[in-house]
Amino acid sequence: MEMVVSLLVQLIGGGAGGNVIGQLAKKLSLGTAGNSIVGAIGGLAGTWLAGMIPGLDTLVGGMGAAGSLDIGALAGQGVSGLVGGGVLTAIAGLIKSAMAKS
Known part of the structure; x- marks a missing residue:
């Protein structure tokens, strides 16, 4: 059960991070569903x-x-998930923008 909760915290944190980056940098956005995934x-x-x-x-x-x-570990997983989700979404958005220009 603990593993499921940890995975959910990471997934939710990552999805939130992806959507935050999508809102802050519109050129990097993959759409709400894309940012979340x-x-x-x-x-x-x-x-x-x-x-x-x-x-x-x-x-x-x-x-x-x-x-x-x-709780400390779950908070750490949430924050690292948030950062990881934001970074991967930004990288994917940069790749999408570069491919659209060519």
């Missing part, structure tokens, strides 16, 4: 990458010592 994928990838960085791995670890959900 790419952002959700970026949320998963961003949290995974953050877990590979020494020092951040404990922040986005997922579960507390007793096997229960750790």
Whole structure:
């Protein structure tokens, strides 16, 4: 159950990050659905990458010592998902813009 909650936090954080970037930079927007989907994928990838960085791995670890959900870890996963979703959406938007020009 804890893994499902962690994945949902990452997906929602990533989708939110993708939509924030889409609203802030209209040229990078992939549309609401596109921003959400790419952002959700970026949320998963961003949290995974953050877990590979020494020092951040404990922040986005997922579960507390007793096997229960750790609010700090979930917050870390949400933030890393938000950032990862925003970054991947921006990259996809840049690629889309570059392909549209050629």
